[in-house]
Each structure stands twice: as C-alpha cells, then as structure tokens.
Amino acid sequence: MKHSLSIALLALAATEPASAWAQAATPTDPKATEQWEPVPRTVMPGNREGAPPADAVVLFDGRDLSQWETSKDHSAARWKVHDGVVTVDKVTGNIQTRQHFRNYQLHLEWQVPRDVTGEGQARGNSGVFLASTGPGDEGYEIQILDSWQNKTYVNGQAASVYKQAAPLVNAMRPPGEWQTYDIVWSAPVFATDGTLKSPAYVTLFHNGVLVQNHTQLTGETLYIGKPTYKPYAEAAIKLQAHGDPSPPISFRNIWVRPLD
Helix, strand or coil, rough: CCHHHHHHHHHHHHHHCCHHHHHHCCCCCCHHHCCCCCCCCCCCCCCCCCCCCCCCEEEEECCCCEEEECCCCCCCCCCCEEEEEEECEEECCEEECCCECCCEEEEEEECCCCCCCHHHHHHHEEEEEEECCCCCCCCEEEEEECCCCCCCCCCCCCCCCCCCCCCCCCCCCCCCCCEEEEEEEEEEECCCCCCEECEEEEEEEEEEEEEEEEEEEECCCCCCCCCCCCCCCHHHHHHHCCCCCCCCEEEEEEEEECCC
C-alpha cells in the first residue's frame, strides 16, 4: 500500500506545472530580484517647498496670465495680477489654461480674504476644474471654499470632489492664510466609440494632508443631478469665478507636471 501511494504522489507531481515548483523554491541569489533597467529619468525638485520641479509647466509665477484665457470666448484672461498673486474677477468670469492636459500632477495655492463675508456656499467660493471640456462649467471640480468654521454640505466643502466625495478630513486654515492643493489627476479612458473604459481618479493633499485617496469619480460635475461622463482626449484646467457676493479669492504659485 505504501509503495502504491508513493507511485501515485510521483505521478501527481509529474502533472504539476514547472512554475509551481519554481515558485516554491527559495532563491539563494539576491541579484535574482534586482531590477536595473529602465533607469528612471532625473527630475530636479524645486529649491524650496512648493517650488516647481524642473519638468513642470509653470502656469502662474506671479507676473502675468499669459498661460491663461477667458473660458467663455478664449480671449486673454483679465483677472487682476498684483503683488505676485492673481485675484478672481467675477465680472469677466472663469479662466482656463491655453494648454490642454491629460494625466498630471497639479500644485496651486489659494487664499480666502481675511475680510470674507457670507456663509455656507456664499463664502469664498471658487473651484479648480481638472478637465474643462466646454465653455460652461463642464468638467471635474475640486471645490474651493472657506471651510474654516463654516457649515455646509460635506460634499461641497473645501477639498471635496464637488457633489461627489467629501474630503477625508477638514484641513482648512483660517481666512487670510494661504491654502495649498497638491493634486494627482488620472483622466478617464474612453473607447473609440465614446464608451467609458476606465473612470477618472483623483488624489488630493490639502495643506499637506491627504483628503482624497485615489477617489473614483462617477462623471463630470453637475450642480443638479447625477454625474455623467462625456468622452474627451485632453482638456484645459479651469479656475472658477463664482458669482457669490463675498470678496473674491486669490491664487499664486500654480504649476503642472504632465504624466503621460
């Protein structure tokens, strides 16, 4: 009986794929798990915190808005540049980048004025649209708002994916202080017939705190109704001039690293 069992076990082992035995073997050479190529390219980081790395596209350096245009008619952006910052002009409306992007890392800094007024959504409201696909407010919005001791719906506070995902925590500084967004945007992928192959994802750090962790989006931002996807290849990054009556917010130090 023991002899027959041994023969049966040997026969079973012979039918197992060689890979199963290879995986069970313990490697003895540490070089077997070393990867030498391809060698990552070198990118010089900024010389201070928040400064653009060497491969970044600088969208606003405090001097002019040459990288931006008015969203509604593609004319030159007319927000006010002063003292190294740019302040929203609610009359001329939203502005967007002249250059279009797909996947990217985005850094921007924004400030709610110290004398901000209003409450809820009418208090320092703006937004950054990560892929603006039309002349209106179409796109994927990360909310900008004064969320320092200002109650509103949680998927509409600062650092939310507007009307889709509340931030993990509220990392807001008080009005008058500068806020920082560091965003990684993974664009949706569409088939040739326009159907969605894979959704968009966003990761966001607000003032260095993780507030969106590879959050999956269900479509473009809508104020009313459920989000839906519309196919696009590349799109502009847009900053919102919200129509609330509170004093306008300001931006500085905006740069992007294309990741395609």
